[in-house]
Amino acid sequence: MGITRDANNTASPTMAPIVGVALESFTARDATRVQSMIDLSKRWLRYKWVVCSQDACDMLIKKTTNEDGEGDISLLFKGRLEDFRYREKVEHPLRMQVLLDLFKLIEDFLELEEPSAPVAQKPKKGFLRQKKVENPLFKALEEHFSNGFDASASWVMMRNGEPWFGISPQAQKAYINTLPSGQTPDVGDDDTYEILPHSKVQKIVISDHSMPIPEWWWHLGVFLSRFDIAPSIQGDQYRYLMTLWPDFGRLAHHANHVRVAAHIAIGPCNAKTLADLTGAKPRHVSSLINALWLMQALETEVTEDSEPEPTGSLQSAVPSIFNKIRARFKL
Amino acid sequence: MINDFSKIECHKIVFAGAMGAGKTTAIRSISDVEPVSTEVENFEGGGGGKLLTTVALDFGKVKLDEHTQLSLYGTPGQERFKFMWPIVSRDALGLVFLINNNGEEPLKLLDSYLKHFRVGIDKSAAVVGITCSDLTNKHTVEDYQNIIHGHELKMPVFTIDARRRDDVLLLVNALLSINEAKRIQQPTEEDED
Numbered sequence: 001m002g003i004t005r006d007a008n009n010t011a012s013p014t015m016a017p018i019v020g021v022a023l024e025s026f027t028a029r030d031a032t033r034v035q036s037m038i039d040l041s042k043r044w045l046r047y048k049w050v051v052c053s054q055d056a057c058d059m060l061i062k063k064t065t066n067e068d069g070e071g072d073i074s075l076l077f078k079g080r081l082e083d084f085r086y087r088e089k090v091e092h093p094l095r096m097q098v099l100l101d102l103f104k105l106i107e108d109f110l111e112l113e114e115p116s117a118p119v120a121q122k123p124k125k126g127f128l129r130q131k132k133v134e135n136p137l138f139k140a141l142e143e144h145f146s147n148g149f150d151a152s153a154s155w156v157m158m159r160n161g162e163p164w165f166g167i168s169p170q171a172q173k174a175y176i177n178t179l180p181s182g183q184t185p186d187v188g189d190d191d192t193y194e195i196l197p198h199s200k201v202q203k204i205v206i207s208d209h210s211m212p213i214p215e216w217w218w219h220l221g222v223f224l225s226r227f228d229i230a231p232s233i234q235g236d237q238y239r240y241l242m243t244l245w246p247d248f249g250r251l252a253h254h255a256n257h258v259r260v261a262a263h264i265a266i267g268p269c270n271a272k273t274l275a276d277l278t279g280a281k282p283r284h285v286s287s288l289i290n291a292l293w294l295m296q297a298l299e300t301e302v303t304e305d306s307e308p309e310p311t312g313s314l315q316s317a318v319p320s321i322f323n324k325i326r327a328r329f330k331l
Numbered sequence: 332m333i334n335d336f337s338k339i340e341c342h343k344i345v346f347a348g349a350m351g352a353g354k355t356t357a358i359r360s361i362s363d364v365e366p367v368s369t370e371v372e373n374f375e376g377g378g379g380g381k382l383l384t385t386v387a388l389d390f391g392k393v394k395l396d397e398h399t400q401l402s403l404y405g406t407p408g409q410e411r412f413k414f415m416w417p418i419v420s421r422d423a424l425g426l427v428f429l430i431n432n433n434g435e436e437p438l439k440l441l442d443s444y445l446k447h448f449r450v451g452i453d454k455s456a457a458v459v460g461i462t463c464s465d466l467t468n469k470h471t472v473e474d475y476q477n478i479i480h481g482h483e484l485k486m487p488v489f490t491i492d493a494r495r496r497d498d499v500l501l502l503v504n505a506l507l508s509i510n511e512a513k514r515i516q517q518p519t520e521e522d523e524d
Contacts, residue, residue, distance in 0.1 A: 247472045248501055249460075249489035255504055262508035265485055267516045277515060321342050321424070322507050324395040329361070331504045 135227045140193035141294070142232045151296065154198035160191055163201055167213060174216030214295055218251045221291025229271060229286045230293055233300045239268035240289055244297040255331050256280035257288050268301055343402040344506065345420045345451075346389070347444060348429030353462040353493030354405035355389045357429060360496045361503070362391025362403055388419075408440060413447050420448060425456040425506030429493065432470055433463040438478055445482045452484065456509035458502050459488040 140157070156166040166175050211219070228234060242264040248257065259278040263269055269277070274285045292298035325331070346354045358366045367390045389405030406412075406419045408429075420426060428444045430437045441459065448457065459475060475488045487505045491498035 243485075244476065245485070245487040247488065247490055248505075249491045249498060258501070258504045259508045259511070261487075262505065262512040263516065265487075265509070266512045321340075321395075321399065321401075322511060324399055325393075325401060325503065325507060328393060328395050328401075329500050329503060331500060331507065 135224075135231070136191055137193050138224065138227065138230055140195055142230065144195045146232075149296065156196050156198055156201045158192075158194045158196055158201070164193075165216070166198060166201075167216075168198070169213065171210075172213060173210040174213045175210040212250070214246065215250060217294035218246060218253075218291045221289075221294045222252075222287040224290045224294075225283050225287035229289050233289070233293060233298075236270055236272060237302050237304075239270045239301050239303055240264050240274075240292075241268040241299045241301070242292055242297060243299055244295075246291065246295060246297065254284050256284040260285055260288050268299075270303075338398060340399045341402055342400070343404055343423050344425050344427065344503065345423045346403065346405045346427045346429060347408050347416070347420075347448070348405070349408040349431060349434055349440060351434060352408065352429040352431040353460075354429055357427070357460070357493040357499045357502075358389050358391040358403045358405055360494060360499045361393065363393050364391060366391040366403075366405070388415075408444070410443055410447075413443075416447055417450070420451045423451060423455060424510065425458070425503075426451050427502050427506070428457065428459045430459060430461050430475070431463050432461050433467045437461075437470060438474060441475055441478050442481075445479065445484065449482075452486075456506045456513070457486055458505040458509075459486060460491040460493070460498075460502050461488060462491060462493050464490045465492075 144155075152169050154166065154168045154170065157164045167173075168175065224230070233240070242261055245261060245265065248261075256278060257280075260274050260280050263274055263277060271282070271285050271289065274280065275282050289298065346357055348354045355366050355368065368388065388407070389403075391403040391405075393401040393403065395401055401424075404419050404423075406415055426448055428441060428448075430441055434440070445452070451457070459479070461472065461475060472488050472490060479486050479488065487509075489498075489501055489505070491501065493499065
């Protein structure tokens with residue numbers, strides 16, 4: 001089967017196999033979102049899976065492109081699996097055009113009537129996460145933490161054999177050897193990461209680009225949220241408890257980070273519940289969780305499915321005065 | 332709390348801190364009006380003599396709508412005025428402890444606040460704002476957190492500049508968030524009514 005378009009450019013579904021990528025948003029109507037999708041598209045060829053927001057979890061877009069520029073797409077939308085084939089416009093090699101075509105395709109699909117074909121099986125729980133490629137940076141960090149993290153040791157994270165950043169508890173500094181403070185590079189599938197004791201790294205040069213260690217961990221945690229929550233603590237069965245408030249006065253943060261932090265300061269919750277209770281976007285939840293994990297300010301517990309989570313709408317539980325204050329100060 | 336005369340519903344946030352901690356500045360940064368300082372003369376009898384001490388209370392307000400107002404109170408942080416603390420902080424939405432990191436015995440001051448404001452802390456929410464950290468690194472946030480842990484509490488400690496509105500709003504956001512989280516996770520009979 002292939003894809004056909006009628007005079008109104010409306011697409012008809014086809015069948016195709018896939019490799020997966022999940023987009024942060026599935027609409028290209030908003031120019032700002034298009035730009036973010038362009039940025040994401042630069043990673044498409046390197047990752048098989050890109051972080052998806054809670055919104056996009058309902059829609060999983062899988063794509064691959066062959067040598068002829070033909071692509072196969074499978075859309076898993078609200079439990080229905082539909083396959084498409086598209087052709088990359090060779091006269092428009094720019095990724096943006098490919099991306100816009102893809103989004104147009106999705107929008108057309110959304111406008112399609114209910115197919116008469118049998119509904120595909122609902123994906124199993126955790127389906128979206130099962131095939132995610134292991135992020136090498138996460139893996140290096142997890143190995144380091146699982147081997148007994150020594151908060152007093154100075155060490156260096158090597159990236160592709162070169163020093164990337166180092167931690168010096170004595171100086172209470174995280175120093176970034178190659179990048180201006182506040183910047184982190186892209187993380188590729190082929191990149192290698194290794195953590196070494198500072199004494200074993202010959203070429204390290206402590207640059208002026210440094211920041212306090214908690215600030216660095218926060219920054220890295222937020223960066224890692226684009227790859228979702230750290231794999232070793234990810235899943236609906238994990239509930240998170242914050243053991244120490246980060247100093248948000250020194251950390252670039254979103255107001256929702258504070259709201260989420262307040263909940264897990266009081267009692268453990270899983271990521272979905274936190275998003276539901278606070279109205280925070282999943283990326284805010286995941287960035288806080290990752291950062292707290294790196295800052296050693298997080299405890300996790302694994303729960304049975306039957307254990308109840310805090311429930312209820314935040315709006316109905318709190319007095320209106322809180323909402324009035326938030327509205328007044330735009331919090 | 333309803334003021335029967337004006338039908339204005341009043342709520343309050345209390346800022347506690349020693350002189351120079353930044354109470355007036357913090358209130359000014361979010362108040363709709365210039366903070367008003369009131370002076371209360373404190374008479375102490377003893378040995379036949381009277382001691383006159385002047386203490387300032389700061390007051391600001393934020394109009395939320397036609398019938399709702401948020402009052403901002405700055406209460407003096409010296410321990411000799413601790414008799415005022417439960418009065419000022421009664422029914423407060425939250426407590427902000429402003430500590431001048433460059434001041435006199437800031438850790439001891441926080442320890443005293445936690446002890447004497449404990450009822451208010453347990454009932455609503457509290458947050459610590461450390462000011463003047465750019466002037467000194469005498470104590471770190473970790474030092475203040477250790478004091479808090481000694482009271483078996485878990486409370487945010489933020490390094491702030493009281494002149495910056497965003498920093499003060501961070502404190503307000505923390506108070507609101509903690510209150511909200513408590514009401515959902517630890518509802519009381521009062522909340523459920």
